[in-house]
Amino acid sequence: MPAGVDDPTSPSGGNTYDRRVCRELPRIGWQVHEHTVAGDWPRPGADAREELARTLRAAPDGSLVLLDGLVACGVPEVVVPEAERLRLAVLVHLPLGDETGLAPDVAAALDAAERRTLRAAAAVVATSNWAAGRLVDHHELAAERVHVAEPGADIAPLATGAGTGPAAGGPPRLLCVASVTPRKGHHLLVRALASVADLPWTCECVGGLGQSPGYVDQVRGLIGELGLGDRVRLVGPRTGPGLNSHYATADLLVLPSRSETYGMVVTEALARGVPVLATAVGGTPEAMGQAPDGSVPGFLVPPEDPVALAAALRRWLAGPGERHRSKAAARRRRTALAGWETTSRNLARALEQIRQETLEAA
Template sequence: MPMAAVEPRRVAMISVHTSPLEQPGTGDAGGLNVYVAETARELAARGIEVDIFTRRTTGETPVEADLVPGVRVRHVTAGPYEGLAKEDLPGQLCAFSAGIMQAGLSVPEDHYDLVHSHYWLSGQVGWLAADRWRVALVHTMHTMARVKNLHLADGDPPEPRGREIGEVQVVEAADRLIANTDDEARELIELYAAPPAKVSVVPPGVDLTTFTPGDRREARRALGLPVDGELLLFVGRIQPLKAPDVLLRVAGELLRRDPARRERLTVAVLGGPSGSGLTRPHELEELARGLGIDDVVRFVRPVARPVLAQWYRAADLVLVPSHSESFGLVAIEAQACGTPVVAAHVGGLPTAVGDAGVLVDGHATPAWADAVESLLRDDRRRLALGSAAVSHAAQFGWGATTDRLLEVYQQAIRERANGTNESPIDEGQSLVGVPTAVIP
């Protein structure tokens, strides 16, 4: 007889390099921040306490802060507050781990029921914390070095060998691995030799109360944009991996094909420099000038989520041209607002976009311009895709994500208590010839 479900009472989440309190869209803050914050909120709504451990990056940052009741963000001092890039943080993992161990001394030994680490740096720390507290370790990669290195943008440096080694160690140490999509599960198995029975597919979600359909003209008025005309939008961190240059090149090609379009076209890039983009912070502005389109391009700093939703509603199309994407929260947010997405056919974007958008193979400007131009010309198809997008996004609420996540937590706790490796929750499709744990 299987053991009864073991509901966690307290969960320690670890996000070393970026805090859920930070504004997504610049620096190292992005989809991971949203994932951690939203799942923690949902867990707290179910009566599960969550402590999120992250690195302190300013002297003004409080040692502890409540995200919502039941979710406490604990800032750990590890290295200088400022001036450390994500690539420098492996040298601070010992200090960060010591800070977590020190925090653990203030609570009973059995305080935490499970550790959930996010990104490989956190996985290294989570490995130690879970071992020290004798609890299960659940890990979400979010991105993987070997996957990114297979899909590098031109001029983007490869991820270092040290990260690959660290990721392999986390895969071996974790009791459970969370993949966003079936493709990511396959990559964990094929590229990292993850045991299939340890891998569970749990798609991320979208805030369906904030990202909702609305009147496009009213959204444009609220943002001070031309009410009529065409608006193409990119949202995300400005770095080669996210390929925002594709949007500018597409705009240049559209204007070359139809110079009269300049009177009605607006191109918006919403985000801030990140990663290798920090070394060339003005590259996109220079590209816009070089293409002769700087008069139609607007560069917008990251904004709060309600305002971001207005940008999605205002756009005719949202472009997500990333070279690698584990899921693509921007795509699902845009679709929840009723805006069709044109996305690269990579990583988790086919899952995020589904049949409610257009996927483009490669990053060649003519192919992207053809896809965008055909949708701008066909109002009926674009509106139909927008309607389908809302229905598609409705499947991905954070509540559903957290329900599935809790099943993985319960299984990891049971396995740790039994000292066994249970069969998958549900036998999903065969990946490289063997079943993977797929949460339906």
């Protein structure tokens, strides 16, 4: 019985992951009852807490319950009392205290709440090897209880970029797919783009604008201040065909995140043969990976470093050889990406371990 939160107006990698595993688990033999819990997670109001409590109380004794960490980790007072009665697994997309922009006391409180929840859970599932290791070390969890189920990717038609089609001959099209929040580092990208304004390019930033409105205003102000208003666009959230159309015409995905547990948009781009320029944070290097021949489908640069980001952009924009090399490597990497069935089978192994441990203890 997965329980999670899903907001179609604010698409995220976590929401996508939850939807896909709920769809895939029944295809490999699991019975799934999905419960969506409304609320301002991970710090919900009283009504949302009670709704989660009711959902858990309604589960029969011994039920195997998979909780999204955004819901579970902020409310140990609701979740932990059920840990003796239910078999609880928690799927952690992003450690709560890692969200950028939190006041220190808020981050510390969320971190402590998360620790209580994860220590009470029968199993924890992370979305990258890096994230699993961090959870084990940071929360002092038993390594054998922490599992990895990396996000899958859907192979899509190869992107045309600016080199073919109606826009043939136009400037290279850069694409950033991320909610406009401090953690995603759009201000760093804008400063880096200003440093390569002498070269031809356009950049579209696709992602939610409602989570950090003050930061959105800051980014918009910076775009205007640096004279990039006609080249950098914040286009808001896109899903389905709308998002696909942005990927289809992209030449390079740019992800300047300051923190990232995996970086699903990296594999979404690679699934279309689009090379990637990203910061080397968290699980992003795992998502980038290598093509079967060992070539790297893009570039990784240090986080919080607009100078390094600008240097990599200049190298790619000014070097036709680099563009060709990275594109060819991305297309080779595309053929080696794992799908969502692999994700669900990895997740199912973690859930099966809980089930077997319960049977052995009976």
